[in-house]
Structure formats: C-alpha cells, structure tokens
Amino acid sequence: MDTYCNAPRALATEAVHAGRDDLARQGLHAPPIDLSTTYPSYDSRAEAARIDAFATNGAELDGPPVYGRLGNPTVARFETALARLEGTESAVAFASGMAALSAVLLARASTGLRHVVAVRPLYGCSDHLLTAGLLGSEVTWTDPAGIADAVRADTGLVMVESPANPTLAEVDLRAVAHACGSVPLLADNTFATPVLQRPAEQGARLVLHSATKYLGGHGDVMAGVVACDEEFAGLLRQVRFATGGVLHPLAGYLLLRGLSTLPVRVRAASATAAELARRLADDPRVARVHYPRIGGAMIAFEVHGDPHAVIAGVRLATPAVSLGSVDTLIQHPASISHRIVDADDRRSAGVSDRLLRMSVGLEDVEDLWADLDQALAGAGSAAEAEMSRALH
Numbered sequence: 001m002d003t004y005c006n007a008p009r010a011l012a013t014e015a016v017h018a019g020r021d022d023l024a025r026q027g028l029h030a031p032p033i034d035l036s037t038t039y040p041s042y043d044s045r046a047e048a049a050r051i052d053a054f055a056t057n058g059a060e061l062d063g064p065p066v067y068g069r070l071g072n073p074t075v076a077r078f079e080t081a082l083a084r085l086e087g088t089e090s091a092v093a094f095a096s097g098m099a100a101l102s103a104v105l106l107a108r109a110s111t112g113l114r115h116v117v118a119v120r121p122l123y124g125c126s127d128h129l130l131t132a133g134l135l136g137s138e139v140t141w142t143d144p145a146g147i148a149d150a151v152r153a154d155t156g157l158v159m160v161e162s163p164a165n166p167t168l169a170e171v172d173l174r175a176v177a178h179a180c181g182s183v184p185l186l187a188d189n190t191f192a193t194p195v196l197q198r199p200a201e202q203g204a205r206l207v208l209h210s211a212t213k214y215l216g217g218h219g220d221v222m223a224g225v226v227a228c229d230e231e232f233a234g235l236l237r238q239v240r241f242a243t244g245g246v247l248h249p250l251a252g253y254l255l256l257r258g259l260s261t262l263p264v265r266v267r268a269a270s271a272t273a274a275e276l277a278r279r280l281a282d283d284p285r286v287a288r289v290h291y292p293r294i295g296g297a298m299i300a301f302e303v304h305g306d307p308h309a310v311i312a313g314v315r316l317a318t319p320a321v322s323l324g325s326v327d328t329l330i331q332h333p334a335s336i337s338h339r340i341v342d343a344d345d346r347r348s349a350g351v352s353d354r355l356l357r358m359s360v361g362l363e364d365v366e367d368l369w370a371d372l373d374q375a376l377a378g379a380g381s382a383a384e385a386e387m388s389r390a391l392h
Helices: 002-006 011-017 044-057 073-086 097-109 124-132 144-150 173-180 230-243 249-260 262-281 307-313 343-348 365-391
Strands: 090-094 115-119 138-142 155-161 185-188 206-210 224-228 286-290 298-303 329-331 355-359
Touching (some): 011 073, 011 262, 090 230, 097 124
Parallel strands (some): 115 138
Antiparallel strands (some): 298 355, 329 355
C-alpha cells in the first residue's frame, strides 16, 4: 500500500489528491477549514524550542500550530499540493501574487543581493515594483540573450515571465537558467500553470504564481504562491512571518478546491482559445495575433480599429482585469494592467496601444466567436465614422 501511495502519479491525479492524502484515514472527505488565529499549548518550554527552530531556518513547525502568522493547516494543504504539481520540495503561499514577489525580493535583499536582472514584458505591477525600487532593489532590464552579461556580483535574482503578460512572448527557460549561473531564476508561471509547463524542471529555482488566476480559477479568491526548494522556502516563511502577508485559511481552502479541476479547466479553455486565435488570425479586422507555442487559454491580439470600441462592444465576455476564471475576460493592457509602466518601455516591450488581452473561459466557442465578431464589427464602424467626421 505504501509503495503504491508513494509511486509517481499523473498530474490530473495529483491535482485531485495532493494535499488530501490523509483525509480518508481521518474519516473525512472534504478538507477541513481551520480558522483559528491562535492555538493552545500548556508546554511553553517546548513552544520556545519550536520558535527558536523556526527563527533559525524558517522550517515548518513540527507538531500542532502555534499562531496563524506562523502557519495554518488549511493553507499548508494547498502549499503541499502546489509543490507536488510544480515538482518542487516546497511552496509558500501569500495574500497576493505581489506579496509573494515582494517576499522573494526581501529575502534576497536580506543577504545583501539587491540587484535584479529582468526581462520585459512582465505583469505591470511586477515591472513597477522593480523599476520604482520600492523595496530597495535595483533592476537591469535586458533581453534573454543579455542575461549573462547583465549579471553582477550583487545580483540576487533573475526574473522572467513565460508566456509573458500581456504579449504571450515566450523564453527558453532552460537556456535562461543556464545563463543565470548560480543566481536564482524566478519564473512567473501564472499564464501557463503546471498543466502546460513546470519551470523547476527546466532549471528555475523559484516558480511564482498569482494564484488569484488559474489556480483558484473562479474569480473569487486573491492569493500568491512561490514553489521552490525547502531552503528558500524557509527564508520566505520568515519574511511572511515578519511582514504579515499571510493567506487567509478560507482562501487556502478555495485554492485547494480549485487545483482539483485545474487540468480540466486549462485544457478545455486552451482548446477554445486555440480555435479563437486561428479565427482571429484569419480576420482582416485584426492586425496581429499572439498565441504561445505551448498553447494556453490566453490570447493577445492587435486590431486595426479602435481597441476601446471592442472593449465597449463585448456582451458575453466581461471587460475586466485579471484572468484565469471560468468566464472569459478581455482588457486593454495599455489602459489598465500595464498603465503603470512607462509608455516608452511598454511599447518597446511589445505592448502596443492597439493590443487587447483575452482570458478565454469555459463558454462555447461559437458563442464567444459571435461576441467577438460583433464587437470587432462595431469597432470598425466606429473607426469609419470617426474618419468620416475627420474628413468633413
């Protein structure tokens, strides 16, 4: 029995069972939600020893929990499951994706390594956090071919996002990891999820997710997580304890539930997205379509007409930021998600003013195409009307 339980399992099986392996033995089917903020203990000497051990290396506490900021059993189940899906030793969850990235930067800065090498495009707020130096970091922006030359003695991190937000540009993660040398590579895997790629297998030491997106999958939970080796996880737990960016237990429960359908959702939405990308590429109203080689449920496309008119014209898709939900979302990155990035930097990274980003959900492909078709037609009519007014 033990040999069977420890044997490698397919991703779809892990998605359903990881983090839940002990439930049947406890007479449970659904994982419990532990909402406690503190826990009783009558042995203060033992508690002191456990706190000392955590302070030394950030290791997960043996025995019962102590305090919600040190860890929570429900959140720990999600962390265990995500680490299994990404193929890493550990994972550490946070209140948001930006809290997770901030913890990584603070962990590296604590060792005096404040310099970051990064490749654009990144999620707009990630770009802003690095560029503004809000956590005392200094960033050198480069393309993948320039990473090795950009690394300095004080470089603590190399960061890439592939497929990138919002252009869906891809990088060769294995080649980038080689170029990093001994510097840890952080790969943002939010768009691909472990269903489509596992960056740790290609040399990334850190795998970042805005768990708000596909991992949760229903647009009702905000979270972030870093999958990594146990040594780095210890540092991240210490930062989380000190700064308080903890994940609420209810969010941990929702994320664990979301993981169970992750492979099904991603594959179904990806099949629809691939078909929509094909139709958009053949549409004369569309100037260019971006769709990654590895597939996925994200599409970026540039229109000849007014992109704002497309946003205003959709009726089935929801015009909103975020992504990865069961329903389709569409937004204009230059106006919202990447507005905070300097306009010249934004455009040089391929985020044009006519670019639209669509997160394809689980609706029927024909219904989604009908919605896009009428929105594009309305945008074309609006552009023709504007041109006519200009001529007269």
